[in-house]
Amino acid sequence: MIDLYYWPTPNGWKISIMLEECALPYTLKPVNIGRGEQFRPEFLAISPNNRMPAIVDHAPPGGGAPVSVFESGACLIYLAEKCGRFLPADLRGRVATLEWLMWQMGGLGPMAGQNGHFRLYAPEKIPYAIERYANEVDRLYGVLDRRLGSTGAHVAGADYSIADIAIFPWVRTWKAQQVPLERFAHVKAWYERLMQRPAVRRGIDLGKALRAAALDDEARRALFGQTSQTLQAADSTGDSR
Numbered sequence: 001m002i003d004l005y006y007w008p009t010p011n012g013w014k015i016s017i018m019l020e021e022c023a024l025p026y027t028l029k030p031v032n033i034g035r036g037e038q039f040r041p042e043f044l045a046i047s048p049n050n051r052m053p054a055i056v057d058h059a060p061p062g063g064g065a066p067v068s069v070f071e072s073g074a075c076l077i078y079l080a081e082k083c084g085r086f087l088p089a090d091l092r093g094r095v096a097t098l099e100w101l102m103w104q105m106g107g108l109g110p111m112a113g114q115n116g117h118f119r120l121y122a123p124e125k126i127p128y129a130i131e132r133y134a135n136e137v138d139r140l141y142g143v144l145d146r147r148l149g150s151t152g153a154h155v156a157g158a159d160y161s162i163a164d165i166a167i168f169p170w171v172r173t174w175k176a177q178q179v180p181l182e183r184f185a186h187v188k189a190w191y192e193r194l195m196q197r198p199a200v201r202r203g204i205d206l207g208k209a210l211r212a213a214a215l216d217d218e219a220r221r222a223l224f225g226q227t228s229q230t231l232q233a234a235d236s237t238g239d240s241r
Contacts, residue, residue, distance in 0.1 A: 002026040003056040007033050008207045010169035011072045015053040017203030022083040073105045076162040086162045097156040100163035111136045141184050148186035
């Protein structure tokens with residue numbers, strides 16, 4: 001059994017989709033990031049970067065003590081190796097899959113996250129920041145579109161992989177990101193194909209009701225106002241609030 005520490009966000013969806021695709025049994029452990037639960041000591045013991053998702057595998061390959069994994073890319077690789085799916089065994093296929101996984105982790109995710117922040121959540125509109133991140137997201141969609149135009153159905157090649165699973169949840173936010181998806185025909189076709197996968201639908205529906213909480217002042221502090229002192233406070237008090 002796997003414990004999934006999760007909140008329904010693009011990074012959380014990566015792992016809920018992967019678990020559904022692998023048909024691995026899991027227990028949902030919600031981490032309310034709008035109430036600072038990611039800073040609780042018991043979660044920091046699993047995810048020292050105070051970010052979800054994270055997993056704990058109580059039946060790791062080879063047996064032994066439970067294995068905890070933090071960072072969504074590391075979780076995807078771990079689960080792919082555990083279930084023997086979605087990460088090619090051949091050298092070239094594996095390299096391509098890991099390249100595009102890292103492209104998402106280091107590029108599309110962070111840039112789309114900043115674009116969304118300055119468009120939707122920043123207390124004041126800063127034109128330079130909005131333009132800067134919008135342009136970079138546009139560039140990254142262009143990179144992905146060109147890649148899908150050359151590979152066909154999937155990002156890393158002929159087969160569906162953890163690269164697709166990692167990238168899809170961030171493309172799912174295209175409306176909020178104000179990306180004109182029709183400009184990227186290959187991305188649009190790929191996105192629509194993946195939306196038809198039952199495991200993808202189950203993964204993005206997991207905990208849907210959890211997102212209903214309002215973005216109030218407490219949530220803004222938990223999401224946008226944390227520093228290293230937050231961790232020190234959590235260590236000394238046993239909680240971040």
